[in-house]
Amino acid sequence: MYDTILVATDGSQSANRAVDHALDLASTFDATLHAIYVVDTRRYGESMLSGSDGVVTEVEDRGRELLEEIEMRADVDVTLTDREGRPYEQIGEYAEEIDADLLVLGNRGLGSxxxxxxxxERVVRYVDRPVITA
Structure with a gap:
């Protein structure tokens, strides 16, 4: 049913639930799992991100840690990616690139x-793929 599953994480409680669900689905369907972390440039501001290597490094390092945790827990192949931009746009673009059969993400992020x-909401509304929120 699902060959390619994309899970998005930001480290929030709901994203962690989404990761658990995506790992279960990928294992059940022997699907390839892709995990994405997006540095939200709206939240941190383009000028802040471009002007301070320390902030960028800290945010990117946190994202890599979250992605590596997913990889360690998975019993299927996992492809990790991190990006910068508006999360819903980057998630949608990446889902298109990998031709994801399913997107799994938390229903609320860190700031919600x-x-x-x-x-x-924007992923559900604008990405033309099946979405499960947790």
Missing amino acids: SGEIGSNA
Whole structure:
């Protein structure tokens, strides 16, 4: 049913649930799993990211740690990628590039509370692929 699954993470609680779900699905369907972490340039600001190597390095290092944790836990092949930009755009573009059969992501990010987060909503609304939110 699923050959290629993409999971997005930002380290939030809901993203961690999404990772658990994506790992289970990838194992069940013997699917290739892709994991993406996006440095949200809206959150940190282009000028802040371009003007301070320390901030960029810290955010990128955190993303790599999260991706490596997914890889260590997986019992299927995992491709890791990190990008910069608007998360929903980068997730959508990468899903298109790899021809993902399914996207799995948290329903709220680090900065969200209450209802579905803006990035999750935009992925569901604008990415033309099946999406599961956790």
